[in-house]
Amino acid sequence: MSLFRGSMVAVVTPMLGGVAPDAPIDWDRFESLLDFHVTNGTAAIVAVGTTGESATLSEEEHCDAIARVVRHINGRIPVIAGTGANSTSEAIRLTECAAKAGADACLLVTPYYNKPTQEGLYQHHKAIADAVPIPQILYNVPGRTACDMQPATITRLAKIDNIIGVKEATGEVNRVAQLRNECGADFILLSGDDATGREFMLAGGDGVISVTANVAPRKMSELCTAALDGDSKHAQEIDADLALLHDELFCESNPIPVKWAVHAMGLAEVGIRLPMTWLSSAGQKRVSKALAKAEIEYEC
Numbered sequence: 073m074s075l076f077r078g079s080m081v082a083v084v085t086p087m088l089g090g091v092a093p094d095a096p097i098d099w100d101r102f103e104s105l106l107d108f109h110v111t112n113g114t115a116a117i118v119a120v121g122t123t124g125e126s127a128t129l130s131e132e133e134h135c136d137a138i139a140r141v142v143r144h145i146n147g148r149i150p151v152i153a154g155t156g157a158n159s160t161s162e163a164i165r166l167t168e169c170a171a172k173a174g175a176d177a178c179l180l181v182t183p184y185y186n187k188p189t190q191e192g193l194y195q196h197h198k199a200i201a202d203a204v205p206i207p208q209i210l211y212n213v214p215g216r217t218a219c220d221m222q223p224a225t226i227t228r229l230a231k232i233d234n235i236i237g238v239k240e241a242t243g244e245v246n247r248v249a250q251l252r253n254e255c256g257a258d259f260i261l262l263s264g265d266d267a268t269g270r271e272f273m274l275a276g277g278d279g280v281i282s283v284t285a286n287v288a289p290r291k292m293s294e295l296c297t298a299a300l301d302g303d304s305k306h307a308q309e310i311d312a313d314l315a316l317l318h319d320e321l322f323c324e325s326n327p328i329p330v331k332w333a334v335h336a337m338g339l340a341e342v343g344i345r346l347p348m349t350w351l352s353s354a355g356q357k358r359v360s361k362a363l364a365k366a367e368i369e370y371e372c
Contacts, residue, residue, distance in 0.1 A: 075150045075176060076209070076237065076260050077278050078115035078300065079292040081285040082123040084331050085137065087343025091350050093128075095343045097137065103144050105339055109285075110148050113293030117145060118281050121154030121179055122216060123327045128345040131162070135169035142173045152281075156181030156211060160196050167204040177207040179239060179281070184217035190225045201232045208234055213241035213264055223250050230255040239264040239281050240272070248275040266318040270311045273299035283326060284317050287333045288366055313366050320362040323355050333359050336370040 086101035109117060119141040120126045120134055129137065138153045145151050153170035155178040157163040167178050180200060182193060201208055210229060214220035220242065229235050237260025240247055245268055251261055262279050263272035269280035273296065285292040291310055298307035321329045325348065332351035334340045336359075344350060351359065363370050 074258075074260055074278060076116055076152070076262065078280075079113070079285050079289065079296040080116040080118055080152065080262070080279060080281045081109055081114045081289060081292075082118045082121050082264075082281050082283055083109065084286055084327055084334055084340065085120065085124040085129070086334070086340040087125075087345065088341050090342050091344055091346060091348075093346045095345050097133065098341055098343060099140065101340050102137075102140070105334070106141065106144050108339065109289050110145070112289035114149065114285060114289045115279065115293065115296070116150040116152055116176075117141060118152045118179060119154060119175075121211075121281075122181070122213070123283055123286070123330060124154060125327060125345055125348070126154050126156075128348075131165065131169075134166055135173070138170050138175060139173040142175055150176040152177045152179050152209065154179045154181070156183075158183035158186050160199050163196075163200050164203045167200055167206060167208070171204050171206040175206065177209055177236065178204075179209045179211050181211040181213060182217050182219045182221050184219065187219050190222055193219070193221050193225050194228055197229050197235065198232060201229075201234050205234055207236045209236060209260065209262070210238040211241070211264065212238060215241070223247055223254065226251060227254040230259050236260055237262060237278070241265050243268045245271045245275050248272055248277050252276045266321070267315070270295060270299050270307050274302070274304055274307065283321050283330050284314055286330050287321075287337060287363065287368055288314055288317060291366065316362040316365045320358045323358050324351060329355055329359050332356060333363060333370070336360070336363070337368065338371055 153175040155166035241264025
């Protein structure tokens, strides 16, 4: 069975100093947060991805964060390092850092802003895979990147030995059957959309890289276990409690709502890097309601 199966958290990067261009990473809180996930059944840590504010970390901070996460987790659960970039050379450097640090795999988002062609996407990911032998998971999130990696391109890339799977954040569950048929039984299919993650797994996917798991790791773990076991009724019952969270954690741009929620739970200080801002008062009311619906204790 694959290492990468079930509920995997797209973990936030705790910071200090409020809202600032250079809010420092809170390493003590980061380690406590990692322990919280191990204790509560999270199947893998996805570090410094979109939710981890990778876009505002320097390369040095990015590499340091990966190394610290790997060191602190110490083999208890797998670590997937976010190493994507819209520059192929930068993505190679970050992926080399992750390999050197001992990460179990890397997650590589499609290049954002520059909108490559499908051939450009293929060549980009092939170049990274050829340069660094670590297992690599493609990440397709057109809502953030303005670039949709088509199933045909994923199928081409699946033929490269160390490209082992894809995180599909389109919310298009009908892609699961096509990708499973074309990429084979061993190619890992992960949802990147909490709202449709249950359906994705019931359709044949292997798990979810989850934002909701930041605040509800135990319930997300139970949801994924039920869905992967084919217990659609139990999975639906759990998902009903989390459905509002799936939505409201995106009431403002990710990771703004989830960083506030993690803070409200007493797991992190107030800290986020511009151009992201702290969650508005209206957003706080919405996320509070979702936390209450999921029976998650919070302080503010």
